[in-house]
């Protein structure tokens with residue numbers, strides 16, 4: 001599952017815009033349509049499975065040798081057990097002993113080889129699931145941000161855990177059983193034909209009918225399996241959203257509504273699982289019936305042939321043993337083949353995701369995973385938004401930015417103000433290259449941001465979001481998040497300096513373990529203001545040439561606000577601030593006022609107040625886009 005070479009992923013905007021909408025690429029189907037047999041697992045899925053196991057060929061080779069040994073030993077078992085039985089009936093003690101010795105050796109050999117085979121296949125399966133999960137997680141990290149707008153994290157987690165495990169079972173168990181039972185069935189068939197060809201032909205007809213039924217069941221089960229995994233992903237996504245937002249849910253008394261939503265998703269899942277169970281039951285009835293009738297017919301013909309003298313009674317006993325042995329093996333092969341198809345059906349979405357190419361434009365890929373060695377370019381922090389038009393991919397029809405031009409010169413502080421929804425944050429997202437402009441250019445130091453490797457862009461532009469995201473780990477870990485240990489910027493004294501500049505030191509002094517205090521999953525153990533300071537310290541530590549600051553309107557108290565303001569004043573890098581506070585705005589070199597995706601005014605605080613326009617109205621109302 002190596003991702004294709006980078007150059008193949010360079011796409012033109014035109015190409016990108018021809019991609020089908022993301023919704024259509026996903027496979028969650030909720031309609032309770034009649035279940036039609038699904039096509040066989042596609043060649044692509046088999047090819048991906050082969051690719052996954054390729055590195056484990058030595059392991060699988062050794063497992064196959066053990067498997068062949070186990071199968072041969074197993075084929076010998078009915079020979080000795082039927083021989084022992086006929087010797088017992090004939091009261092031939094010497095033959096009974098000889099047969100029992102043979103049976104003991106065959107059984108011990110079978111047990112040993114089976115153990116080795118099982119262990120080695122298990123190991124191979126573990127490696128496959130690890131590789132698939134890594135490929136999936138890497139693919140997720142590489143996706144364009146628009147992908148995450150239309151795919152829930154719960155669904156992705158479900159692909160990563162459940163679907164990947166199913167695919168690994170194919171290697172650990174299913175293919176292993178298929179190979180073993182196929183060898184046993186072939187060996188047994190050879191034995192049957194050698195014993196009595198007409199009787200063998202009848203037995204084989206019964207098996208052919210059973211395999212036809214198994215195949216039909218396999219197709220249905222594959223379809224159900226795909227549906228089950230999609231619906232499981234949907235339930236995971238509902239649960240994930242509810243758990244992530246449990247505090248809001250509690251505050252709104254929304255638990256019953258959330259429970260109801262989950263219950264509906266589970267009911268849909270149950271529906272498809274019920275149908276799958278019914279089909280499974282019916283298939284067992286048909287297969288069991290077919291097996292039983294084939295055994296009766298074989299016995300009847302065998303009895304006739306023994307009565308006519310065409311077949312020795314001893315040979316008939318052997319035949320009965322081997323017919324049951326081959327029947328069992330053939331049945332298992334069919335059953336396991338259905339499970340393989342089933343698992344590949346369930347894993348199809350995971351495979352597709354692992355191979356999904358992010359939709360992007362420009363020379364550099366959108367994820368730093370693909371640009372480890374990008375050299376740090378010198379940067380002066382000059383930004384130009386040049387006649388930007390933009391609509392979010394998930395909402396193509398509504399233009400959020402309509403011809404916006406904004407400039408930030410090196411070392412300048414520039415504020416974006418305007419009513420909620422006017423497009424201020426969106427503009428900053430284009431600088432961070434979370435999305436690509438539909439038309440127009442965003443340049444950093446004269447270079448289109450789409451051509452700057454993501455790792456380099458992350459070095460030059462730091463961002464402080466309105467509601468900063470934190471990761472599990474300590475406050476210190478969160479401040480140096482993303483920096484490697486050998487990065488000189490991650491040194492303890494630098495972290496402490498950045499924390500002091502952001503006012504985090506006094507927060508840490510009040511916490512039991514200072515900067516080592518856990519932030520809690522998603523920063524739940526800290527207040528909004530504390531999270532904001534961590535994000536500011538994180539940005540300062542990176543020593544960027546420009547900081548994008550989406551200012552919260554209320555997360556900091558007056559004292560912290562003054563402290564952060566003083567810190568910002570001392571910075572010599574450029575600042576692009578989505579501003580909500582007069583103190584911040586006044587200190588800016590230029591202010592752009594946005595209204596419904598266009599710049600309606602630009603200038604300094606005093607110029608704009610004097611002009612008596614939209615901004616002057618905001619100042620009069622003391623309201624800056626809240």
Ligand SMILES: Nc1ncnc2c1ncn2[C@@H]1O[C@H](COP(=O)(O)OP(=O)(O)OP(=O)(O)O)[C@@H](O)[C@H]1O
Nearest residue numbers: 149392394395400419420421422423424425426625
């Ligand atoms: N990921 C997204 N997908 C689709 N539409 C979005 C997305 N993010 C924002 N929008 C829409 O884009 C418009 C502009 O949003 P934006 O966040 O840029 O506004 P803003 O001026 O920063 O507002 P605020 O001051 O409230 O943060 C809004 O109508 C919003 O609904």
